[in-house]
Amino acid sequence: MAIIITDECINCGACEPECPNTAIYEGADDWRYADGTSLEGKVVLPNGKEVDADESQEPISDEIYYISPDKCTECKGFHEEPQCAAVCPVDCCVPDDDIVETEEELLGKQRFMHPEE
Ligand code: SF4
Ligand code: SF4
Numbered sequence: 001m002a003i004i005i006t007d008e009c010i011n012c013g014a015c016e017p018e019c020p021n022t023a024i025y026e027g028a029d030d031w032r033y034a035d036g037t038s039l040e041g042k043v044v045l046p047n048g049k050e051v052d053a054d055e056s057q058e059p060i061s062d063e064i065y066y067i068s069p070d071k072c073t074e075c076k077g078f079h080e081e082p083q084c085a086a087v088c089p090v091d092c093c094v095p096d097d098d099i100v101e102t103e104e105e106l107l108g109k110q111r112f113m114h115p116e117e
Contacts, residue, residue, distance in 0.1 A: 005024075027066065
């Protein structure tokens with residue numbers, strides 16, 4: 001499953017630079033599939049969704065830091081544990097029960113975004 005940031009977030013910004021997938025954004029900032037990945041132009045994600053990797057996407061939160069679930073791999077392929085959760089001072093980076101993925105699916109996402117690694 002992806003990690004989600006709860007409304008207990010204090011906007012400290014500690015998690016953002018730790019994410020190997022550039023899945024974390026400051027509230028009200030646009031996000032892109034291309035940020036910090038090898039994706040560019042029109043792509044079909046492993047979940048079948050067709051997207052333009054270079055297109056700006058609407059922020060998921062306007063008030064607090066947020067995670068793009070399509071880009072979060074729970075850090076699989078890079079680290080043993082979610083790096084955002086490891087650094088968050090208020091423990092508000094938690095598993096999203098609504099987005100459950102197998103380890104294979106998470107690793108597939110990671111390889112799709114970073115085929116060179
Ligand atoms: S779990 Fe890892 S990949 Fe997902 S948002 Fe946190 S740091 Fe990024
Ligand atoms: S580390 Fe935690 S409190 Fe700080 S911005 Fe990230 S989610 Fe919010």
